[in-house]
Amino acid sequence: MVNLQNKRYDVIIIGGAIMGSSTAFWLASNPDFDGSVLVIEKDSTYQDSSTARSNCCIRQQFSTPENIQISQFGIHFVKNVADYLSVDDERPELSFVESGYLFLANSDVEASLKEAFETQKRLGVKDVIWQTPQQLAERYTWLNTHNLTGATLGIHNEGWFDPYSLLQAFKRKARSLKVDYLQDEVVSLKTKNGKVEEVVTKNSGSFSCGSIVNVAGPRARFIAEMAGLELPVSSRKRSVFVFKSQEPVDMKPLIIDPDGMYVRREGETFICGQQPDEDNDPECLDLEVDYPFFEERLWPKLAELVPAFEAIKMVSAWAGHYEMNMMDHNALLGLLAGMDNFYCCNGFSGHGLQQSPAAGRAISELITYGEYRTLDLSRLSTSRLQTGKKVQEVYVV
Template sequence: MQRFDVVIVGGGVIGSSAAYFLSANSDFKGSVAVIEKDPTYAEAATPRSAGGVRLQFSTAENVLISAFGAAFIKSADEYLSVGNEGAGIEFREQGYLFLATGAGLKTLLTNQRLQHELGAATQLLNPPELQDNFPWLNTADLAGGSFGPVNEGWTDPYSLLQAFKRKARSQGVTYLNDTVTGIVQEGHHVTGVALASGESIACGHVINAAGIKGRTIAAMAGIDLPVFPRKRFIYVFDCRDEIERVPLTIDPTGVWFRPEGPQFIAGVSPEEHDDPDNEDFELDYRLFEELIWPTLAHRVPAFEAIKLVRAWAGHYDYNAFDQNVIVGFAPGFDNLLLANGFSGHGLQQSPAIGRALSELVTFGQYRTLDLRRFGYDRLATGAALKEVNVV
């Protein structure tokens, strides 16, 4: 039977980040294995995301998590280069722009006070300032907007994932193409994992970074996670008019859009009553036709004559409790860790969460960002950490 000091279930951007930070930690002397069922990542959530990075959150921990993520991505070559090969990660620092009508302006003000306290450079813009900065924008029904020009934008998700994986492997991490079918435990101590191949692996720690399968993995240890697969669509469209300096823009309706090369992408999170658990990739154009396109045409006059080119579907590992990550030791266990329920924020949070998991394994506690409020205990006490700006 093989044995590794740490087994990470899931080799997506979270699992691979944890593998990188563990293997890069001079205080960690152990071995690491990552169990990934699909090394092509054809159906993984990471490559199907929009790759956004923003500091505009309403929860302090989320602001700090993304601040570290942005700094890490911008300096990726320093950390993730292998030999003479750079990380190959580009960060498009074009900002996030949250728009608000009168009802939402107070929320932007409150959020911005927190963001400024934590070092973010967000700017509150009134309608004339919005018009000056973004002349393509219809501001007639807006009360203002919050713009983050620094450490906000987007990157290529697949490039970041592959850079983490490539660097982790160069540092001795083993990637196994298999599926975890069981968690072996003695009381509340995990001793190993069973695999679909029929093999078992003994281990010292297990990290559950299984994305939309995180609930299934947790249930193997008798843990109930309120994390469910929720399908999201990204629509790609052409605009015949050229518009410049377009940040990732979030309309008051929740519809968002941003440039993608010479084209644009857009999406929206559906209402809770219209958001069932779903693991398929079947496309639905109803949201685009009924909500997204009319909203785009209203907000950006140049978008009145756009052409839908294609679309794709991906999934959130959606935390139905409060839409924030559940990270830390699993209840009753001293060597089983959770990193689940990112609800669409996994890519930008992956550097900080990977670092945090490496600290918990190595030291038994957080050494940099204190993420204890994101622990499983809040589920039992009902202490939800509701994030206002859910995109």
């Protein structure tokens, strides 16, 4: 519990899900940082958070070099999570399923997929291989390879894990390192001379601060507006559908078709989804599932991709939110122009959970040292909002 007698913190983190708890952990575990940290989270159950509603997959197959490097550290962190986040004798278990990703190409996307593949190899990714249509047909007899021109397959170091377990492990470790957590809602920010001086909560009063970190996920833009700042991060709803197949399909990797639809196995069922067309993807904060999207859009594509999926039955569904960076679909990291102590860690556009180990570490380095000490993520700086220089990620799933 927070000692409410303490009304000043060196760092106040707004948002206590995966990104906020990662940042808190990295700050508190760094011997060069000796400040106090408060994490404010309005819903400590996290039931509606993007973290809890994530598919929680991790991949090295990106087009942006920084995202590839972030994932290389991320997979190391996931596989060695107990070395980082154990508390006493309690070792976190993330139930990591290392089944890989399979990105399918047709003539429209083959060139960009090959370009990303070459970038991955240049950065030392050794676990992704190119597959010809013939190799795909031999490896996956249930897959319709007609109109496919190739694919990239992650053999190792890609898969999925339990997002809630990682969140709780970050939080438990941060609290063991004397980070305070407060369940409350931030309602305003008091600023003076280009700095945020106080964070005002709904039920617990005000807290003065040295710096704040905006990790409010889909609501990040609203936190920025409290400080009179603009942040091009928008909440976009994504529906996830669970179905059973009447015919057995021995699907191992997560598959992404040339249009961006994904499908993967989950026990005896399968999970699928896809981003809507841009014209049908408004800013949205509700969590109502778009059931017609499955019937009208996904099922026909599933049946074309895997003929056995002609006979399937949807058994459940849920919806969550992506915090979309509307500029270039990549993270916005660092101080936001206009405030000298307002740090952003936003706009991950659907790959935030898998990037949380590296992103939290990056923000903690900026706060502690004023520079990056591990991965150089300078190109993902918020400064590109002023320069207009995009760092475009092609593979947003």
